[in-house]
Amino acid sequence: MLTYTIRRLLLAIPTLLLISLVIFLLVDLAPGSPMSQIPLTVPPDVRQKMIEAMGADQPVLVRYFLWLKQFFWVEPAYILDGWLGTAMAGDAQRILSWQSRSPVFEVIGQRLPQTLTVIGTAYLVAVLIALPIGIYSAYRQYSWFDQLGTFVAMVGYSVPTFFTGVLLIIIFAVNLGWFPSIYDTTLKVTDWDSFWQQVRQMAMPVMVLALFNAAEISRYTRSSMLDNLSQDYARTARAKGMSERTVVLKHVLRNSLIPVVTVIALGIPTIFGGAIVTEQVFKVNGIGAALIGAIHASDLPMVQTLTFIFAVLIVLFNLIADVLYGLLDPRIRYD
């Protein structure tokens, strides 16, 4: 198991390096970069100074390695300094946002909690809804519950989140007035009153994200349960005289959850991507909104860093899914 994990970890490093190169080059070599957008009225010497100040006169490779060093060495050092009170980073140059001139990671640090609260709750809710529905649908295949569940899953999977979000706003915020349509990120939970307010403002974004993800997870749970319910060991367990409850919830469910767990792990980076849309709909001030804002403002360091963080998340959760699969299913490990 250890060699399997180490092999997976080592494979992740070149992948990450290649992705970072792709992102860096795409942003850097594109014709629409802000270097080409300095107004023509700016005199040439000033223009030259501006380019130098942004470090854009260096060769591409030099800038790429500097960026890598900043991302993998300087920024973690600053984070550790912040936690431990050491001075490992000294006063090395950090990645600065062109919009606000403040370090990109500080902005991300401010934005991340919002995203994580909404996304984390949504994903938890999605899993909690999807598993029972998937299990029961498979157990009573072709019953009315299964038909309904499959249909709702198909709808939840097909209807884009920006439409469900807008629909919920129209129904619950505009017509019924139950929930606020705009997420207030400055709200601090201090007592029951503000806690209730927080729950109300989180209700709609969480519902939207949870519906979309629950649809996918319940489809997987259902098909995985169906595969296992018709296996010989399920028949054996029944033949031994075990109760239905034990057969389904112990024997079959445990084996069916193996692929579902990996799907859940693999879905986490996607949900971050989906959060970009949801944050835009409900005006949640998270990292997705930061990315959109940075794109509209042509803030390249911010865009590069955020995109790369999304890539790191994907690679990380792929890794976690692989390791989990190996841990749960010994046949996968081949060591």
Next chain:
Amino acid sequence: MTDAPVAVTTPPAVAVLAAPRSLSRDVWDQFRTHKGAMAGLLVLGLLVLFVAIGPLVWRVDPAFVNPDAAAMIKSRNQPPSWASPLGTDQLGRDMLARMMSGGKVSLAVGLVAMLISVFIGTLIGVLAGYFRRLDGPLMRLTDLFLALPLLPLLLVMVMLFRDTLAGLFGPEAGTFLLIVFAIGLTSWMHSARIVRGQVLALKEREFVLAARSIGAPPRRIILRHILPNVISPVMVAATLGIAGAIITESVLSFLGLGFPPDFPTWGRLLYDGVDYMQSYPERVLWPGLAISLTVLAVNYIGDGLRDALDPRIRGR
């Protein structure tokens, strides 16, 4: 369920009397039994009719803004009436006409992006499956693409290349090409994997060996013997690809990084409607409903097609 297929699938010994059934006939018969898929086909057909025939019947220019300022202000935000069945928008443009022209672009983007993605996917899948030397590098490339954060990258691509392409081909064709190629280039991985798996299995079959032993070059083997046999999984992937492409395009438009407002798609119409959704919720509902129905219909058709093209399910 467990013992039924044996009885049904074995043909009677005197089957020579009946005319041989073609594959497409079998597939169609199986497809017809899938209620969701038939409903999807109907809905999609109606939507295609709406965007294709609609403009011929409803001859209102979707981009028409009344040049007379007073008349323009009067014609803004009209409720539904006989003159404009879905009302007018904040500039007095007819919503029905805009829905039709927007749908045309949305469906066209879905179709063309799917074609690009399936073409790249099949090409890479066949090359990786057939030539062992290319398998490693091409599959690593596929893994790399699967690990890319696609939505952020698409947004970045649109931001960086939009103005240049709009300058080269004009705003409409430029945006169309950019979005179609961006979506195509970021969604070919699944079809590549499916095709590679199929090709790997097919390559070892006797008919390929026979073709090779009579000296057929790889190009001929691939085009004549392998490609026709991978067409069914590719068709399913292509159908689901249309739905994915339409959603991606509308997400881009919804984030303000898709088509310009004077060349709308359903996603762009929805984005434009969001600002007015408190007073005129129908302006959000119609485009959103159209996107959702299209995607739902296409997904159901894909489901039905998968069942119909699967020989283990067909004929049961």
